[in-house]
Amino acid sequence: MKQISSILTDFYQLTMLQGYVEHSIDDIAVFEFFVRKLPEKRNFFMAAGLAQVLDYLETLAFTRNDLDYLADDDRFHPDFLRYLANFRFTGDVHAIAEGTIFFPDEPIIRITAPISQAQLIETRVINILQFQTLIASKAARITLAAPEKLLVDFGLRRAHGAEAGLFAARASYLAGFSGTSTVLAGKMYGIPLFGTMAHSFILAHDSETLAFEHFAESHPDNVVLLIDTYDTEKGADKMVALAPRLAKKGIIIKGVRLDSGDMVIHAKKVRRILDRAGLTEVRILTSGNLDEYKLAEFSHADAPIDGFGVGTRMTTSADVPYLDCAYKLVEYAGIARRKRSEGKATWPGRKQVFRSFDPHGRMCGDIITLENDKLTDTPLLQHVMKQGKRITGQPDMKKSREYAFSQLAGLPDYLVQLNKSEKYPVEISKPLIELAQKVDLRNSIEP
Amino acid sequence: MKQISSILTDFYQLTMLQGYVEHSIDDIAVFEFFVRKLPEKRNFFMAAGLAQVLDYLETLAFTRNDLDYLADDDRFHPDFLRYLANFRFTGDVHAIAEGTIFFPDEPIIRITAPISQAQLIETRVINILQFQTLIASKAARITLAAPEKLLVDFGLRRAHGAEAGLFAARASYLAGFSGTSTVLAGKMYGIPLFGTMAHSFILAHDSETLAFEHFAESHPDNVVLLIDTYDTEKGADKMVALAPRLAKKGIIIKGVRLDSGDMVIHAKKVRRILDRAGLTEVRILTSGNLDEYKLAEFSHADAPIDGFGVGTRMTTSADVPYLDCAYKLVEYAGIARRKRSEGKATWPGRKQVFRSFDPHGRMCGDIITLENDKLTDTPLLQHVMKQGKRITGQPDMKKSREYAFSQLAGLPDYLVQLNKSEKYPVEISKPLIELAQKVDLRNSIEP
Numbered sequence: 001m002k003q004i005s006s007i008l009t010d011f012y013q014l015t016m017l018q019g020y021v022e023h024s025i026d027d028i029a030v031f032e033f034f035v036r037k038l039p040e041k042r043n044f045f046m047a048a049g050l051a052q053v054l055d056y057l058e059t060l061a062f063t064r065n066d067l068d069y070l071a072d073d074d075r076f077h078p079d080f081l082r083y084l085a086n087f088r089f090t091g092d093v094h095a096i097a098e099g100t101i102f103f104p105d106e107p108i109i110r111i112t113a114p115i116s117q118a119q120l121i122e123t124r125v126i127n128i129l130q131f132q133t134l135i136a137s138k139a140a141r142i143t144l145a146a147p148e149k150l151l152v153d154f155g156l157r158r159a160h161g162a163e164a165g166l167f168a169a170r171a172s173y174l175a176g177f178s179g180t181s182t183v184l185a186g187k188m189y190g191i192p193l194f195g196t197m198a199h200s201f202i203l204a205h206d207s208e209t210l211a212f213e214h215f216a217e218s219h220p221d222n223v224v225l226l227i228d229t230y231d232t233e234k235g236a237d238k239m240v241a242l243a244p245r246l247a248k249k250g251i252i253i254k255g256v257r258l259d260s261g262d263m264v265i266h267a268k269k270v271r272r273i274l275d276r277a278g279l280t281e282v283r284i285l286t287s288g289n290l291d292e293y294k295l296a297e298f299s300h301a302d303a304p305i306d307g308f309g310v311g312t313r314m315t316t317s318a319d320v321p322y323l324d325c326a327y328k329l330v331e332y333a334g335i336a337r338r339k340r341s342e343g344k345a346t347w348p349g350r351k352q353v354f355r356s357f358d359p360h361g362r363m364c365g366d367i368i369t370l371e372n373d374k375l376t377d378t379p380l381l382q383h384v385m386k387q388g389k390r391i392t393g394q395p396d397m398k399k400s401r402e403y404a405f406s407q408l409a410g411l412p413d414y415l416v417q418l419n420k421s422e423k424y425p426v427e428i429s430k431p432l433i434e435l436a437q438k439v440d441l442r443n444s445i446e447p
Numbered sequence: 448m449k450q451i452s453s454i455l456t457d458f459y460q461l462t463m464l465q466g467y468v469e470h471s472i473d474d475i476a477v478f479e480f481f482v483r484k485l486p487e488k489r490n491f492f493m494a495a496g497l498a499q500v501l502d503y504l505e506t507l508a509f510t511r512n513d514l515d516y517l518a519d520d521d522r523f524h525p526d527f528l529r530y531l532a533n534f535r536f537t538g539d540v541h542a543i544a545e546g547t548i549f550f551p552d553e554p555i556i557r558i559t560a561p562i563s564q565a566q567l568i569e570t571r572v573i574n575i576l577q578f579q580t581l582i583a584s585k586a587a588r589i590t591l592a593a594p595e596k597l598l599v600d601f602g603l604r605r606a607h608g609a610e611a612g613l614f615a616a617r618a619s620y621l622a623g624f625s626g627t628s629t630v631l632a633g634k635m636y637g638i639p640l641f642g643t644m645a646h647s648f649i650l651a652h653d654s655e656t657l658a659f660e661h662f663a664e665s666h667p668d669n670v671v672l673l674i675d676t677y678d679t680e681k682g683a684d685k686m687v688a689l690a691p692r693l694a695k696k697g698i699i700i701k702g703v704r705l706d707s708g709d710m711v712i713h714a715k716k717v718r719r720i721l722d723r724a725g726l727t728e729v730r731i732l733t734s735g736n737l738d739e740y741k742l743a744e745f746s747h748a749d750a751p752i753d754g755f756g757v758g759t760r761m762t763t764s765a766d767v768p769y770l771d772c773a774y775k776l777v778e779y780a781g782i783a784r785r786k787r788s789e790g791k792a793t794w795p796g797r798k799q800v801f802r803s804f805d806p807h808g809r810m811c812g813d814i815i816t817l818e819n820d821k822l823t824d825t826p827l828l829q830h831v832m833k834q835g836k837r838i839t840g841q842p843d844m845k846k847s848r849e850y851a852f853s854q855l856a857g858l859p860d861y862l863v864q865l866n867k868s869e870k871y872p873v874e875i876s877k878p879l880i881e882l883a884q885k886v887d888l889r890n891s892i893e894p
Binding site for chain 2: 004005007008009010011012013014015016018019020022023025027029031066069070073074075115119122123124126127128130131154156157158159160161162163164165166167168181182183184186187193194195196197198199200201202203204205214215217218219221222228229230231232259260261312316317318321322323325328329332333337338339340341342343344443
């Protein structure tokens with residue numbers, strides 16, 4: 001999992017690369033990645049995935065095995081394959097920190113490298129940043145909708161493959177979740193692991209009570225029982241009846257999980273059953289088709305639910321399953337560039353984003369301008385990799401998480417709501433507009 | 448990529464497993480995977496992912512490294528970790544072939560194994576089958592909407608991580624696409640690779656014509672030029688002007704690609720420009736926000752487009768980004784089981800699906816019944832793995848693809864349309880209904 005294959009890329013990256021190599025086109029190119037627009041159901045984005053991009057760039061190399069595969073394709077020339085054998089990424093990276101709130105057109109990463117390198121990496125860089133940012137942005141909404149609750153990622157099974165499950169665990173943890181059920185994500189990213197039992201554990205026993213008892217004995221310090229297999233309230237009754245027997249063995253039931261039916265009604269009934277039995281410390285957890293809208297509903301209905309296992313809808317960002325994003329050449333050989341394709345024009349040149357804050361520390365407006373335009377507000381892009389080596393060391397997950405938390409706390413109130421809000425002010429600077437005009441003028445007289 | 452980590456699973460699989468091991472609960476369990484219901488925008492599903500499930504089951508083992516990670520978690524006991532060190536999958540698998548059309552409640556895989564094994568694999572089995580089936584089902588609709596066209600997967604960059612891109616390339620190829628742009632998918636699954644150039648290749652040159660020329664010289668046998676960087680029709684004019692110069696060097700332009708603007712209008716204009724210049728053999732390819740609805744529109748508008756690069760909306764199945772599916776215990780220790788959770792009740796027992804066909808070979812109705820109910824129609828589930836070893840060898844991608852093609856050809860007309868169709872008849876057999884009643888009766892008298 002650590003080193004991803006260098007041929008995890010689009011075929012056209014290699015065909016273009018061969019074109020560059022054969023015509024000795026290898027000046028410094030500058031590419032920037034940004035999101036074109038806010039989906040209808042998002043008010044902001046949260047940046048995520050930079051750590052994996054830097055891992056990828058540091059280890060990028062073509063294996064013998066990959067080169068042998070390419071050699072079987074007569075569209076590639078032997079000289080080009082010899083070139084690939086020595087391929088490394090030696091460029092610079094500027095980026096905004098993971099966990100930063102950002103908006104359309106604001107570059108979140110800038111790659112400065114010989115065009116061969118900056119081009120080849122496009123596919124995987126987008127593949128990492130698009131998805132993790134998508135999930136962090138979704139998970140941030142869930143965190144905002146249930147600020148005092150325990151939130152755990154349950155999404156692996158319906159994630160789009162293995163890496164989607166791992167990345168979603170990471171991005172949701174960054175955005176304020178407390179942990180994940182994905183064991184490998186715990187190992188890879190140091191995320192706390194949560195989990196209870198499935199219906200099959202109950203079904204494999206001849207009695208629900210016996211299943212509860214077996215589970216409790218095997219996990220005396222972590223007893224959370226799933227009580228909806230046959231009938232939720234009857235399940236709660238059985239658990240209440242079992243509690244004194246377990247208490248004699250020194251086992252305390254920590255929680256119950258509900259996974260079906262009307263959660264508000266069941267949670268209220270179960271809470272009453274537990275409280276009447278004096279089990280006021282037993283927490284109620286729920287799962288099943290949850291997202292920020294459901295959580296807001298539960299909060300509105302005063303459902304006595306303490307924690308949520310959030311899966312499919314977060315892990316796939318089901319209401320917005322992709323971002324309209326791009327990785328675009330903004331400068332080549334010292335000259336600013338942009339394409340003019342209809343509806344897809346982009347801002348040219350190396351850019352910086354400056355953010356200003358109100359006296360309470362809340363973000364109140366951004367300006368996108370050229371890198372060399374020195375403003376006094378806070379610049380978001382930082383130099384994070386120089387000549388292929390990390391400047392700052394591996395970003396620390398815990399610190400990134402605290403930073404993301406402070407970003408959410410610094411949102412203006414109107415951005416916190418789940419519905420479409422008024423637009424956050426993002427200004428395009430005068431120098432940037434002038435540069436775009438200059439580039440277009442040059443293109444219009446191109447032979 | 449070959450051997451996926453055995454801790455790519457939910458934490459609760461391991462906590463349950465410890466419960467089973469400590470209480471010596473290890474009778475034979477039977478689990479089945481099925482989809483609960485058809486999403487609003489689907490009329491059928493196409494099964495995909497079995498090959499990766501069998502790979503996973505054959506290689507499943509806990510590495511020293513994974514066990515060391517688990518040992519740091521005091522929720523796991525040393526005896527249990529020693530048990531895991533010897534863990535292998537030794538069960539049986541019955542499944543419907545990849546490429547088969549199927550419907551809700553029909554099991555597409557059945558796992559028969561000691562419950563410890565059958566339980567642990569749940570997460571990854573769903574993770575593989577859900578996603579590949581999701582994409583094959585989406586890609587099949589795209590194939591049906593553009594039956595005579597060249598269709599190529601362009602989705603990796605916006606896929607949900609690396610494996611999503613690889614699996615989507617595979618599932619769309621299975622469902623009738625001609626190839627993919629993802630190089631690693633070509634290597635892993637033997638899928639033909641397609642690709643041209645990006646806008647950045649044009650932008651890195653001072654003139655569009657020079658960029659075309661450089662690309663053509665480096666890829667004389669595969670010249671497809673992207674002509675919309677500045678102005679689509681002017682791009683076509685430049686390409687026409689360049690064609691005779693390239694022809695003198697023996698280079699034939701095979702196609703042009705359009706990636707922005709109104710594709711119908713541009714394709715018609717470009718076709719006229721090409722035809723007037725006698726370049727009637729040059730094909731027009733397009734890409735950008737394509738899906739089955741767009742392709743049907745193009746077909747309706749008689750757009751002269753020969754091929755499509757289909758990316759994001761297919762790769763993420765954007766209109767239906769997940770399936771409501773489940774992997775459920777249907778029998779344990781020889782006794783049929785089912786949970787009764789509200790809205791989530793499932794059919795108990797080992798099942799088989801029989802399909803009948805009309806005289807033209809079109810599927811005309813299914814019956815879901817118990818495995819031992821011997822009907823004369825065609826059974827869909829086959830025995831594919833015995834005691835942890837494949838019976839049938841690695842399924843051949845080419846044959847699976849031909850089979851999928853024949854499945855699409857065998858769809859009744861009403862299922863082919865993109866809109867919601869009438870329901871395909873799927874009957875639940877009398878023996879199965881009776882078994883469910885028997886199971887519920889037993890549960891209702893459970894102590």
